[in-house]
Amino acid sequence: MRFLLLLLIALGPVAAQAAPPQILLDVARFRNLNKVEKGGEVEIYVTVPTQPLTYRQRAPRSFQSAATVTLEILKADGKSAYREVITLRPPVLTDTTIAIKNPQSFLKRIMLPDGKYTLRGTVRDQYRAANGETTVEKPLVVEAPAGVFLTDVVLLSRPAARSGGDDNFSRGGYRLTRVPGGGYSRGAENIFFYTEMHNAPAGQPLRVHYHLTTPDGSAADADATLTPPSGRPTTVVGQLPLGPLPDGPFTLFIEVYGGPGNNKLLAGHRVIGERSTAEYAPAGAAVPR
Incomplete structure (x- = not known):
């Protein structure tokens, strides 16, 4: 017994x-x-x-x-x-x-x-x-929204990779590996992101400005140029270094400028993430079997 x-x-x-x-x-x-x-x-x-x-x-x-x-x-x-x-x-x-x-x-x-x-x-x-x-x-x-607009911004754990596949993890011709909860932990040196721009004037080069900031005023900025195609959304992908940004929440702003000198704000969106260098997490969550 x-x-x-x-x-x-x-x-x-x-x-x-x-x-x-x-x-x-x-x-x-x-x-x-x-x-x-x-x-x-x-x-x-x-x-x-x-x-x-x-x-x-x-x-x-x-x-x-x-x-x-x-x-x-x-x-x-x-x-x-x-x-x-x-x-x-x-x-x-x-x-x-x-x-x-x-x-x-x-x-x-x-x-x-x-x-x-x-x-x-x-x-x-x-x-x-x-x-x-x-x-x-x-x-x-x-x-x-009316006019030019950006869809929600997706934070990624690795660069958006070109893909010809058609499944739940592919969008806009890219394979996307998402960051659960927008959290970047120890070992992450960059944030990667994906969004789509709609109703932009086709064939006209636009300026895209990226602004990464934290509550204490730390910031990083970058610019890129995109020329929207005709008849379909414009994919916007990129990365920014986390560098010396402190632990805690951060906000990524993506803004699209056009008009004379590309100085007129056409659309903008933001996403909030979190950095924690004291924690470790796998680069991507495992897909259930």
């Missing part, structure tokens, strides 16, 4: 950590190029850190966690516009005491008519009953 009790304890869940599970929702809105069905294409990049998850022993030196993610988009009247449940099963570990456990990420592209919505993401630790669920909500507005 004593042997059986010890065996049950050995095969039971690894002691749960006090912290509840975490979920990061990164949302980027792009325009639907279908002229008949107007609206937006919303990219939702979901990241679940596996560090707080409970690991269950499957066999000697074999541990695994599991979580479910429920993604919902609610209309302004509370009715559902989208709902899906995804199961995540991180890779098996031989030792749960290791300091680094890779996060699990996936990306969903959803077509939505213009309007106001609420994005809701819920993660549930499948091996923990108490304190095992976390819900995050974000307001979501899908609309097309």
